[in-house]
Amino acid sequence: MITLLGWMFSALLLLIVLPVLVLFVQVLLACLPVRSLPSAQGSRPRVAVLVPAHNESSVIVATLSTILPQLLEGDRLLVVADNCSDDTAALARTAGAEVVERSNEHQRGKGYALDFGVRHLASVAPDVIIIVDADCQVGEGSIERLAICCIDSGRPTQSLNLMRAPAGSGLKVRLAEFAWCVKNLVRPRGWARLGLPCQLMGTGMAFAWRDLSLINLASGHIVEDLKMGLDFCRSGKPPLFCPDALVTSYFPRSEEGLTTQRTRWEHGHLGVILGDTPTLLVESIGKGNKNLLAMTLDLLVPPLALLTLVLVAALGLSWLVFLLTGTLAPALIASTGVAILGVTILLAWSQFGRGIISFTALLYAPFYALKKIPLYLGFVLKRQVEWVRSKRDDT
Known part of the structure; x- marks a missing residue:
């Protein structure tokens, strides 16, 4: 029974780590030497x-x-x-x-x-x-x-x-x-x-x-x-x-x-992740639509703060399971996910974020994620489902 639960927990953790792997691949590709991306070449339409x-x-x-x-x-x-x-x-x-x-x-x-x-x-x-x-x-x-x-x-x-x-x-x-x-x-x-x-x-x-x-x-x-x-x-x-x-x-x-x-x-994004991505994955794979599959995988990546919170929680829980049952696989999966996320964020910062925040400020990110817990609890308890205009500074 313990073995079965361990395998099920490991499978759940693999699903949690999947968005981290997608993010890592995207960041790694973006950091490669510049190659030409689509640019304007033809005549100007109306x-x-x-x-x-x-x-x-x-x-x-x-x-x-x-x-x-x-x-x-x-x-x-x-x-x-x-x-x-x-x-x-x-x-x-x-x-x-x-x-x-x-x-x-x-x-x-x-x-x-x-x-x-x-x-x-x-x-x-x-x-x-x-x-x-x-x-x-x-x-x-x-x-x-x-x-x-x-x-x-x-x-x-x-x-x-x-x-x-x-x-x-x-x-x-x-x-x-x-x-x-x-x-x-x-x-x-x-x-x-x-x-x-x-x-x-x-x-x-x-x-x-x-x-x-x-x-x-x-x-x-x-x-x-x-x-x-x-x-x-x-x-x-x-x-x-x-x-x-x-x-x-x-x-x-x-x-x-x-x-x-x-x-x-974030409520809108999370709503689409939970409500639409299972159908999108089945549809894209069933029809062999690689573009839809790529968009769906990209959609699976939640906001960085939420991804950090979920992974850290999974890390703590998986090591607790190891201490109680001796099942190591979930702890290794969660630890790998946290390590990949850390490397991904550092890589993105080193190539694209130095002009935005300092490395010292980046270290504050986990505390920033903690402060967003009420926002994610709000998604569970009272999700926003209607469009609301953001308040401007003078209105």
Whole structure:
């Protein structure tokens, strides 16, 4: 009986270590000498940039000012002022954008705003539609690179999407910036070296107009970007990573804004992991869809803080089992997982994180993970399932 339980515990630990192995491979590949990744080569298609905005008067003008100079004759810039109670619409019009206003208290969320904007654009449809969040800065030349890459590849295209810690931010926010860098730069860069797709990241996304019929945008899904990427992949259009295009934004300064943002992202991600990945694994293997399998394996990697907490808990429990029963295999598996995770994080930091946090600050990461326990308990006790806008610093 003890032997059987030991084998079952070992099998469970192997499942826990699987995301660590995926992360290790991605980081290792990303650290290899630079090779050419997809870049803009062809002629520039006609573009519509769609900006969904809900009470974004404090940031909308700055965002539009980074987009407008990149547009050519025949392009469109559309702001969807979605359920706004401020002057977002007026400011966007003054800045030079085309604006439509949407009011529907029963259908709230970014997906509904995107669907509303796409239907408005349909009268004069562009070749490529690019989605940019209202609080983002679009890097110079990024609109052109995204549009050309999307048309040339025939696939949805994702820019490099980075979030920065505001000046003077504390250690917690700088650690969050490093974790974001690993998630949105290092991991997709590693997968791209194998010709594998990336997840869609919610902003800086380009789609050929004809491909929009493959997905349902009108959704209140809490992580609509993850859902869209998987839907495209199932339809034979795996998203492509285009690191030459850059979209940036800043973490909220307020603790309330940070908490709201993290809860939405992490509860949504965990919900997809638990609810969808078993089906996705069976589907991708059954159909021999390597791109969907790659996206599913990437999806299995939880936030770094949660991965650290789970592994450390598994390590302690497995060695306790060894002391009580003499079963060594689970302890060896858990110890190996912790060691690989440590090496992976150090490797990612050495190549990509030195400019974000110091090595001394990195050592604080386990304590940062402990502080996030209430967030993960909240997922079990009271999961957030609806879209909630992150509180800006002045709202």
